Amino acid sequence: MSGRIIAVWGGSNSGKTTFAVNLACALSTSDRLVGLISSNLTHGDLQVFFGQSVPPQKGLFHALNEDNPNIGEKFTEYAESKNLFFLSAPTHYTGLLCDTVTLREAERMMNAAAFVFDILIVDGAAEATNPISGVGLWLADRIYTLHKPSIAAQMWHEGVSDFVRELHIAEKQIHILQLPNGEFDDKTYRSMMGLPFAYDLPYVKRAGELENAGTPIYFFHDRTCRRYGKVLEQIAKGICGGEAS
Known part of the structure; x- marks a missing residue:
């Protein structure tokens, strides 16, 4: 039986990779x-x-490119957790292969990985044309869509509306609001978007510092990081228990 596939999506600088990494940790x-x-x-x-x-x-x-690979061996084990593995472009990489990725390769890879892992998280791209992201959104059981309040975020949401409609993924989306640091009023954004936000993520001032140090927010225990972690635990409980959000 294959594992659950969870996609994380959002516009540029919406905090989606931070969220995906820390949800995986939780x-x-x-x-x-x-x-x-x-x-x-x-x-x-x-x-x-x-x-x-x-x-x-x-x-x-x-x-992506090997026929019938032992897919688990291509993932890198996170040193701090025996249960967490990640798949990313190699650290020293020229980028020459990125235009050769096909939707078929991406689908085959994800289906194979879903038989290895209990839960597979796909950290999506803001661009609708990204093949890894697109296949992840298509195959996902749930899509957690991150919003960092701004005019740019509103424009991104409007810009992908046709893509969402064509893939019939709106019903799988769970919208999450990144609480801003005084840069844009979240009440105004809620009113502009008219979306049901299932969760609010607190602003973590030290996020960039921790990321550069290779320390996931979930494993750092100051007050704000604990608040961020509590939201992740609620979401993780829903995923593991199959509860409706």
């Missing part, structure tokens, strides 16, 4: 085997968040 503490896939085809970003390196013989393009 899920990995519940004795689930968790796989996290990056849709970034030009830069290996997940290893920055985890403070590790992806060797050339592992990573996203080996998983």
